[in-house]
Amino acid sequence: MTCTFGRFSVAIVTPFHPDNTVDYDSVQRLAKHLVANGCDAILVSGTTGEAPATHREEKRDLLLAVREAVGSDIKIMAGVSSNDTAHTLAMARVAQDAKADSLLVCAPYYNRPSQEGIYQHFRAVHAESDLPIMVYDIPGRTGVAIEDATLDRLATLERVKGVKDATANVAGGIARMRRTGLEWYSGDDALNLFFLAGGATGVLSVVGHIEGRRITRLLDAVAAGNLELAREIDAQLAPANRVIMGGGQGATYIKQAVFALGLIDDPRPRLPLAAPGDSEIAAIRDLLRTQGLVSA
Numbered sequence: 001m002t003c004t005f006g007r008f009s010v011a012i013v014t015p016f017h018p019d020n021t022v023d024y025d026s027v028q029r030l031a032k033h034l035v036a037n038g039c040d041a042i043l044v045s046g047t048t049g050e051a052p053a054t055h056r057e058e059k060r061d062l063l064l065a066v067r068e069a070v071g072s073d074i075k076i077m078a079g080v081s082s083n084d085t086a087h088t089l090a091m092a093r094v095a096q097d098a099k100a101d102s103l104l105v106c107a108p109y110y111n112r113p114s115q116e117g118i119y120q121h122f123r124a125v126h127a128e129s130d131l132p133i134m135v136y137d138i139p140g141r142t143g144v145a146i147e148d149a150t151l152d153r154l155a156t157l158e159r160v161k162g163v164k165d166a167t168a169n170v171a172g173g174i175a176r177m178r179r180t181g182l183e184w185y186s187g188d189d190a191l192n193l194f195f196l197a198g199g200a201t202g203v204l205s206v207v208g209h210i211e212g213r214r215i216t217r218l219l220d221a222v223a224a225g226n227l228e229l230a231r232e233i234d235a236q237l238a239p240a241n242r243v244i245m246g247g248g249q250g251a252t253y254i255k256q257a258v259f260a261l262g263l264i265d266d267p268r269p270r271l272p273l274a275a276p277g278d279s280e281i282a283a284i285r286d287l288l289r290t291q292g293l294v295s296a
Contacts, residue, residue, distance in 0.1 A: 004132050004161045004183055005102055006041025006075040007202040008219055010034050010209055011048040013255050014062065015264040022058050026264040028069035030209070033263050037212030039205075041075035042066055043104060047141065048206050048251045051079045053270040056094055063098035075101045081136065083108040085121050092129040103129060104164065106136035112143045115150045126157045133159055138166035138187065148176065155180040164204050165195065174198035190241040193234040196222040206250045207240045210257050210293055236291075243287045252276055256284045261293065 012034065015026035031042055044066050045051040045059045054062070063078055070076075078095030080103050082088045092103055105125055107118045126133060135154055139145040145167070146154075154160045163180075165173040166187030177184040177199065186195035189207040196203070196219065208215050214237055221230040244253045252269050256276055259267035268275060276284070288294045 002183060003201055005077060005134055005185065005202070005204075006039075008039045008208065008212075008215060009041035009043050009075070009077065009185070009202065009204045010039045010212070011043040011046035011079075011204060011206055012066070013209070013251060013258065013264070014045070014049045014054055014058075015255070016266060016268055016270060018266060018268070020268075020270060022054070022062065023265055024061065024065040026266075027062060028065050030258060030263045031066045031069040034209065034212060035070050035074055037208075038216030039074075039208055039212055041077060042070065043077045043079060043204060044100070045079040046104060046204075047079075047138075048254065049079065050251055050270055050273060051081065053273070056091060059091060060094045060098050063095060063100055067099060077102045077104050077134065079104045080125070081106040081109075083110050085124050088121070088125055089128045092125055092131070096129050096131055100131060102132040102134060102161075104134045104136050106138055107142045107144050107146055109142040109144075115147050118144070118146060119150050119153050122154050122160065123157065126159055129159075131159065132161040133157075134162045134164055134185070135160060135182075136164045136166070136187070138164075140166070140168075148179075151176060151180060151182075155182055162201065165200075170194045170198065174200070189237070189245055192237075193218065193222070193230055197227060197230070206254050207237065207244050209254050209263075210244075210261065210288070211237055211240050211291070239287055240291060243283055247280070249273070249276065253280065253284060256281055257288060260285055260288055 015023040078100035080091035137146045162183035164187040183201040186192045186203045192203045218233045255267040
């Protein structure tokens with residue numbers, strides 16, 4: 001199976017100092033932890049990395065910092081999504097100059113373009129960069145779905161190689177994967193097993209920040225055809241999926257988790273995201289204990 005984007009990618013958080021500047025030392029420490037726990041690819045400046053709240057120079061420096069931390073064997077994907085095509089193109093150039101291996105691009109959000117506008121947006125990115133492109137289909141955040149006919153057109157572009165599927169429609173996603181021949185990645189941790197069992201290439205995870213070893217075992221079990229073991233591992237992952245992702249604030253919740261594990265120095269997000277409340281933080285810390293990730 002071709003894995004242009006790796007098999008197990010984590011959408012890494014962007015840690016900040018108390019003065020709201022990027023904490024590059026923490027991001028390097030976290031990146032090394034992710035690799036040590038099984039991931040073979042890292043997404044920099046995705047939704048979980050608070051990409052809408054970081055600036056172009058910070059995105060460049062994050063790519064450089066992660067590359068320095070993990071070396072050349074780990075695939076690094078740059079999130080370059082925007083609702084302004086010119087801005088996306090500029091970020092794609094920055095990513096290529098910073099030696100990213102690939103680009104993650106969603107449909108432009110908020111302005112809700114037509115399907116033709118979506119296609120032209122991706123085609124412009126394709127023309128601007130030599131890097132492989134992963135199409136990110138997440139209509140719950142963009143406000144517009146990438147329709148089948150549009151995805152079929154995108155699949156004809158030489159460097160459009162894969163899809164991150166966050167539509168929550170597993171059956172539809174598997175059908176699209178088979179029809180287009182694109183590499184397919186689960187973009188929802190709770191659905192990882194279902195996508196993988198249907199033939200998906202891999203996962204692009206948030207929970208993988210803390211559950212890298214279990215997710216690696218899940219991937220191995222599915223690859224070996226041992227679905228009984230895969231279901232057992234998936235059940236073990238369910239509490240983390242529920243606590244971290246169940247409230248719709250995965251970026252801030254997973255920051256609290258990696259902070260509690262000592263992997264970053266400060267869990268604060270940038271506005272407009274806000275830190276979880278005391279009860280949510282307590283639930284995250286309870287999760288880490290019950291999952292055996294910290295001492296009881």
